[in-house]
Amino acid sequence: MSNDSNQKGGGKSLFALQRRELLMDELRAHGAITVRDIAAKLGVSELTIRRDVNSLADGGLVSRVHGGATLRSPLDRTAVAGKPPAYSYAIGMVVPSLDYYWPQVISGAREEAEGQNLRIMVRGSAYDASDNRRQVQALLDTQNIDGLIVAPDMAGAPGRELLRWLNALPIPVVLAERRTPSDIPAHRLEWVATDHAFGAGMAVRHLWQEGHRAIGCLTDTSSPTSPHVVRGWQQAMAALNIPPENQFYGESAKLDNGERAQHFDDVLKRCQETGTTALLVHSDTQAVAFVQHCVDKGIEVPGDMAIVGYDDEVAYLAEPAISAVKPPKRYVGKVAVQLMAARLAEGRMRPVHRIQLNPELILRESSVGAQRTTHEP
Amino acid sequence: MSNDSNQKGGGKSLFALQRRELLMDELRAHGAITVRDIAAKLGVSELTIRRDVNSLADGGLVSRVHGGATLRSPLDRTAVAGKPPAYSYAIGMVVPSLDYYWPQVISGAREEAEGQNLRIMVRGSAYDASDNRRQVQALLDTQNIDGLIVAPDMAGAPGRELLRWLNALPIPVVLAERRTPSDIPAHRLEWVATDHAFGAGMAVRHLWQEGHRAIGCLTDTSSPTSPHVVRGWQQAMAALNIPPENQFYGESAKLDNGERAQHFDDVLKRCQETGTTALLVHSDTQAVAFVQHCVDKGIEVPGDMAIVGYDDEVAYLAEPAISAVKPPKRYVGKVAVQLMAARLAEGRMRPVHRIQLNPELILRESSVGAQRTTHEP
DNA sequence: TCCCATTTGTTCGACTTTGAACGTTTCAGT
DNA sequence: ACTGAAACGTTCAAAGTCGAACAAATGGGA
Numbered sequence: 175m176s177n178d179s180n181q182k183g184g185g186k187s188l189f190a191l192q193r194r195e196l197l198m199d200e201l202r203a204h205g206a207i208t209v210r211d212i213a214a215k216l217g218v219s220e221l222t223i224r225r226d227v228n229s230l231a232d233g234g235l236v237s238r239v240h241g242g243a244t245l246r247s248p249l250d251r252t253a254v255a256g257k258p259p260a261y262s263y264a265i266g267m268v269v270p271s272l273d274y275y276w277p278q279v280i281s282g283a284r285e286e287a288e289g290q291n292l293r294i295m296v297r298g299s300a301y302d303a304s305d306n307r308r309q310v311q312a313l314l315d316t317q318n319i320d321g322l323i324v325a326p327d328m329a330g331a332p333g334r335e336l337l338r339w340l341n342a343l344p345i346p347v348v349l350a351e352r353r354t355p356s357d358i359p360a361h362r363l364e365w366v367a368t369d370h371a372f373g374a375g376m377a378v379r380h381l382w383q384e385g386h387r388a389i390g391c392l393t394d395t396s397s398p399t400s401p402h403v404v405r406g407w408q409q410a411m412a413a414l415n416i417p418p419e420n421q422f423y424g425e426s427a428k429l430d431n432g433e434r435a436q437h438f439d440d441v442l443k444r445c446q447e448t449g450t451t452a453l454l455v456h457s458d459t460q461a462v463a464f465v466q467h468c469v470d471k472g473i474e475v476p477g478d479m480a481i482v483g484y485d486d487e488v489a490y491l492a493e494p495a496i497s498a499v500k501p502p503k504r505y506v507g508k509v510a511v512q513l514m515a516a517r518l519a520e521g522r523m524r525p526v527h528r529i530q531l532n533p534e535l536i537l538r539e540s541s542v543g544a545q546r547t548t549h550e551p
Numbered sequence: 552m553s554n555d556s557n558q559k560g561g562g563k564s565l566f567a568l569q570r571r572e573l574l575m576d577e578l579r580a581h582g583a584i585t586v587r588d589i590a591a592k593l594g595v596s597e598l599t600i601r602r603d604v605n606s607l608a609d610g611g612l613v614s615r616v617h618g619g620a621t622l623r624s625p626l627d628r629t630a631v632a633g634k635p636p637a638y639s640y641a642i643g644m645v646v647p648s649l650d651y652y653w654p655q656v657i658s659g660a661r662e663e664a665e666g667q668n669l670r671i672m673v674r675g676s677a678y679d680a681s682d683n684r685r686q687v688q689a690l691l692d693t694q695n696i697d698g699l700i701v702a703p704d705m706a707g708a709p710g711r712e713l714l715r716w717l718n719a720l721p722i723p724v725v726l727a728e729r730r731t732p733s734d735i736p737a738h739r740l741e742w743v744a745t746d747h748a749f750g751a752g753m754a755v756r757h758l759w760q761e762g763h764r765a766i767g768c769l770t771d772t773s774s775p776t777s778p779h780v781v782r783g784w785q786q787a788m789a790a791l792n793i794p795p796e797n798q799f800y801g802e803s804a805k806l807d808n809g810e811r812a813q814h815f816d817d818v819l820k821r822c823q824e825t826g827t828t829a830l831l832v833h834s835d836t837q838a839v840a841f842v843q844h845c846v847d848k849g850i851e852v853p854g855d856m857a858i859v860g861y862d863d864e865v866a867y868l869a870e871p872a873i874s875a876v877k878p879p880k881r882y883v884g885k886v887a888v889q890l891m892a893a894r895l896a897e898g899r900m901r902p903v904h905r906i907q908l909n910p911e912l913i914l915r916e917s918s919v920g921a922q923r924t925t926h927e928p
Numbered sequence: 929t930c931c932c933a934t935t936t937g938t939t940c941g942a943c944t945t946t947g948a949a950c951g952t953t954t955c956a957g958t
Numbered sequence: 959a960c961t962g963a964a965a966c967g968t969t970c971a972a973a974g975t976c977g978a979a980c981a982a983a984t985g986g987g988a
Contacts, residue, residue, distance in 0.1 A: 190935075206569055209975080219937050224976070239566040240944060241975065248666065249571050249612070356748070357790050359756065361909065369905070371733070379736065413734050502902035509904075525879035525908040527886075528746070532738065532903035567945075586965080596947050601966070617954060618965065 193218070194226050201236060201245055202521020208242035245520070263320040263518050264293045265511070266313035268306060269350070270325055272298040274459070274487060275503060279350060282504030283323065286511040294511070295319065301396070303332035307339065314343075321514045325350045328398065334358055346517045350510045351501075352398070353528070364517070366509045366529045368501040370399050370484075373533035374406030375413075377454045377482040377499050380535055382414055384543050386452035386480060390422030390445060392464070393456035403456045403484055422450040426460065438467040442479075451479060452541070458483030462492045465540060469493070481540040494539035501533040565593065571603050576881075578613060578622055579661035580654045585619035640697040640895050641670045642888070643690035645683060646727070647702055649675040651836070651864060652880060656727060659881030660700065663888040671888070672696065678773070680709040684716065691720075698891045702727045705775065711735055723894045727887045729775070730905070741894065743886045743906045745878040747776055747861075750910035751783030752790075754831045754859040754876050757912055759791055761920045763829035763857060767799030767822060769841070770833035780833045780861055799827040803837065815844040819856075828856060829918070835860030839869045842917060846870070858917040871916035878910040 193216060200207050209227065213220040231238040237250035267283060269276040280296055287294045295317055299309040306326045313319055322345055326336050334355075340347050341360040349365035374391075381389050391407040393400040404423070411421055424441050426434075441464075445453070455461035461483030468475050475481055475494055483489040486500035513527055565573070570593060577584050586604065590597040604620045607613045613620040644660060646653040657673055664671045672694055676686040683703045690696055699722055703713050711732075717724050718737040726742035751768075758766050768784040770777040781800070788798055801818050803811075818841075822830070832838035838860030845852050852858055852871055860866040863877035890904055 206566055220975085221938085221977075222936055225936090228977095237568055239568045242566060244566060244568050247568055247572055249568060249575070249607075249610075356752075356786060359752075361749075361753070372738075375733075375736075376738070409733060505902050525882050525911065528907040528909070530905040532905070534902065597965085598948090598967080599946060602946085605967095 190226070193222075194230060197223070197226055197230070197243075198235065199521070201243065202523060205523060206239075206242060206244040210241075212242075245523075262291050262293060263515075264295065264318060265321045265323060265514055266310070266317060266319040267294055267296045268299050268309045268313065268322070268324040268326075269296065270299050270301045270306070270327065275485060275501075276325070278503035279507040279510075281507065283507030283511045285504070286508040286515075290511065290515045292511065292515060301327050301398070303327045303329070303336040307336055310340070319345065321346045321348070321518055323348045323350055323510045323514060325352055328352060328355070337363070346514060348510045348513050348517075350506055362526065364513050364527050366506050366513060366531065368503075368506060369530040369532050370402035370501070371406030371409065372530075373484065373499040373501065373535070374403045374454060375410035376533070376535045377484070377497075378407055378410035378414070380497075380537070381452040381454075381480060381482060381541060384452070384476075384480060384541060387416065388421070388448060388450045388452070389416065390424070390448070390450040390453045391456070392424045392426065392441060392453055392460070394460055395425045397457060399484075400456055403454070407454055422448045422453075434463065435467065438464055439471075442468075442471070442473065445479070452476075452481070453479065454482050454484065456484040458485045458487055458489040458496060458498050461496050461498070462488055465492045465494070465496060475540050476543055480543065482535075483540075486536055489536070490538065492540070497538045497541035498536050499533050500536050502531045505531055564595075567603065570595070570599075571607060574600070574603055574607070574620075575612065576658050576662070578620065579665075580658035583616075583619060583621040587618075589619075639668050640892075641672065641695060642698045642700060642891055643687070643694060643696040644671055644673045644700045644727075645676050645686045645690065645702070646673065647676050647678045647683075647704065649673075652862060652878075653702075655880035656884040656887075658884065660884030660888045662881070663885040663892075667888065667892045669888065669892060678704050678775070680704045680706070680713040684713055687717075696722065698722050698895055699724045700727055700887045700891060701725075702729055705729060705732070714740070723891060725887045725890050725894075727883055739903065741890050741904050743883050743890060743908065745880075745883060746907040746909050747779035747878070748783030748786065749907075750861065750876040750878065750912070751780045751831060752787035753910070753912045754861070754874075755784055755787035755791070757874075757914070758829040758831075758857060758859060758918060761829070761853075761857060761918060764793065765798070765825060765827045765829070766793065767801070767825070767827040767830045768833070769801045769803065769818060769830055769837070771837055772802045774834060776861075777833055780831070784831055799825045799830075811840065812844065815841055819845075819848070819850070822856065829858070830856065831859050831861065833861040835862045835864055835866040835873060835875050838873050838875070839865055842869045842871070842873055852917050853920055857920065859912075860917075863913055866913070867915065869917070874915045874918040875913050876910050877913050879908045882908055 196216070197207065197212060200212065209220050209223045213223045227236065227238060227243045230236045231243065234246065236243040236245065237247045265287065267280065269280065284294055295313060297309045297313060299305050303326060306324065310322060310324060313322070322343065324340065324347065326340065326349070327333055328337060337354065337358060337360050341362050347363055349363055351367050353365050353367050354360040354363050378389055389411065391404060393403055422445055424444065426437055455464055461481055465475050465481055468479055473479055481496055483496045483498040486498035489496035489498035509529055509531065513529070517524060573593070574584065574589060577589065586597050586600045590600045604613060604615060608615045608620070612623060614623050642664065644657065646657065661671055672690060674686045674690060676682050680703060683701065687699060687701060690699070699720065701717065701724065703717065703726070704710055705714060714731065714735060714737050718739050724740055726740055728744050730742055730744050731737040731740050755766055766788065768781060770780055799822055801821065803814055832841055838858055842852055842858055845856055850856055858873055860873045860875035863875035866873035866875035886906055886908065890906070894901060
């Protein structure tokens with residue numbers, strides 16, 4: 175009867191809300207507050223703070239104690255047993271593509287958000303730091319978001335500057351499929367990312383077990399993922415003691431059809447020179463085009479050339495179907511939301527989490543040879 | 552661990568709820584408490600603690616015993632109906648020490664397990680792969696465990712062999728404060744570990760901001776943590792462009808008192824030679840001894856030599872109190888249990904998670920110089 | 929502009945928490 | 959079993975917190 179006020183749309187004095195936010199901040203920072211201190215700090219009467227605390231306690235956000243409040247504690251038996259807080263946060267999400275890869279990440283995030291009673295607002299951006307920033311700013315300005323999940327472009331100086339800016343935002347930020355470089359002290363940024371190096375290594379080991387002894391790597395340098403794939407490929411090659419002269423490495427930028435055919439011919443020629451019989455192709459879109467090209471030229475897949483794609487977006491569409499490393503995209507979104515929810519609930523006391531997820535290797539026809547072996551990477 | 556020093560004028564007493572949480576922590580860490588100890592530790596009367604214990608016992612959270620309390624045991628028949636403690640899963644936990652560092656990890660794990668309705672069985676082990684394996688085997692044989700959390704010794708060939716063995720176990724395994732090396736394909740092992748390199752870097756940047764330009768590192772090579780601390784120190788030194796001739800690096804194994812004094816004298820001499828005015832000392836136990844040594848020799852801390860310890864177990868006890876990097880120990884335990892619970896619930900579809908947590912830098916007297924600067928790492 | 933709903937402040941008796949004193953209970957060692 | 963020491967809990971008092979009732983201030987809409 176008395177709680178649950180300001181519903182009618184009457185005087186929505188922002189000040190009360192601000193006070194409560196501040197109170198929650200203080201609480202998250204120190205774990206507990208006294209009514210007296212907060213009242214003194216804000217220059218309002220203690221009764222006002224008590225009323226704030228009670229209102230927050232009714233919402234299940236804090237535990238009322240004699241003299242103040244603490245973060246909600248399991249020992250607090252006062253609250254309604256059934257329903258933990260009916261409070262909801264809004265999370266902004268900025269991703270670099272709404273066509274490729276990211277829809278599944280968003281879908282995972284949405285699914286998790288629904289369960290956690292959170293709202294998610296997604297914006298697409300370009301693969302470009304300044305546009306990332308513009309989109310984030312738009313969310314901050316127009317929506318009232320409590321947290322941000324973002325997959326920024328981190329290349330070069332603008333990328334670093336963007337990271338610094340994100341790190342300094344007043345709301346928690348979680349990076350998706352990005353990691354903070356160790357030389358920039360972005361100590362507040364949390365992240366979830368697929369361990370692409372592990373995925374590439376898994377592919378290499380699979381091809382090794384299929385009998386290949388010269389395994390190449392063809393990547394798309396326009397993608398932020400590419401360096402990790404290359405690193406994983408190199409590490410695995412080194413661990414398997416494959417000499418450098420049996421290592422073919424090629425790069426492709428975005429090409430249109432004519433150039434692409436030419437480029438693929440070059441790749442095949444260099445494979446022949448180095449004796450390469452298997453390729454890890456980053457971005458399975460490209461893998462599909464490459465397999466197509468091979469088939470057109472009469473090169474048998476996997477007989478003459480085994481292929482493993484990276485991303486598993488469209489790999490199953492090719493003929494023959496392409497084996498691919500499949501990042502746990504939905505889980506990336508899901509875990510990002512979990513991180514954000516936990517951060518919003520626990521505040522600063524919670525240590526910064528940085529999470530890697532391992533991808534999975536999906537075996538299809540393009541890499542499984544005559545004598546099929548068990549697929550233990 | 553927490554505050555025993557007053558910040559400003561007013562008295563700093565804990566709220567009843569906080570006291571009870573602390574009491575439960577202590578209980579989870581050690582299995583039992585005495586009223587007297589807790590009262591002394593918190594500086595309140597024994598009667599107050601007794602009242603707390605009774606209240607918790609009424610809630611069915613602890614078992615009263617003469618002189619203190621224990622975790623609620625099945626033997627305790629005192630009332631409390633309607634609480635069927637049907638555990639879902641049993642988790643084994645093997646840690647290398649029950650004195651240092653690990654009690655807090657266990658406490659965090661127990662706390663989380665309680666909420667998730669899991670049972671945890673802890674075994675102490677030696678810092679030694681073969682004993683690790685023996686303890687795990689004992690758990691597998693005698694208890695019927697569904698999952699395993701373990702902090703194995705990973706050094707050398709026996710360590711790798713142990714990892715392979717763990718990876719092949721039929722139950723899920725989560726490593727605590729350990730990571731899988733990238734060259735061994737332990738693809739099923741999940742882990743939670745503190746990012747000690749980050750912690751060391753944070754300490755170095757703090758000392759740099761305090762005006763130090765030659766920052767040394769003294770580590771205890773017997774600890775598995777040590778390499779990460781050294782790596783973080785090196786990276787930070789490189790990032791700050793501190794030339795190698797201003798870098799002192801020393802190692803200490805376990806020494807008894809006579810040798811230790813000699814060793815510390817050597818360290819101080821080499822610091823003088825290299826112009827080192829600040830040291831990061833791994834294992835704060837050692838830092839305490841070192842500060843003691845400095846004080847005995849008339850070397851001012853932080854005036855002549857600034858010190859930051861690593862681990863924050865006993866750093867606050869020294870005179871002057873030692874600044875220290877504090878790993879989020881209870882969260883390590885907590886997150887390990889979360890990982891395990893999610894794995895047991897979701898099965899193989901869930902991708903392998905590998906989580907790093909960032910430590911925190913606690914500033915005390917031993918590193919904060921004349922002109923105090925803001926502590927932005 | 930005024931009006932009315934909402935929010936904030938003041939006062940003061942009721943209530944909580946804590947600790948000292950002191951009699952009772954429990955436990956371990958004769 | 960007996961006994962002394964420690965632990966326990968009842969009672970009471972001091973200190974401080976809580977919130978009902980009412981008064982004052984605030985601010986958005988007619």
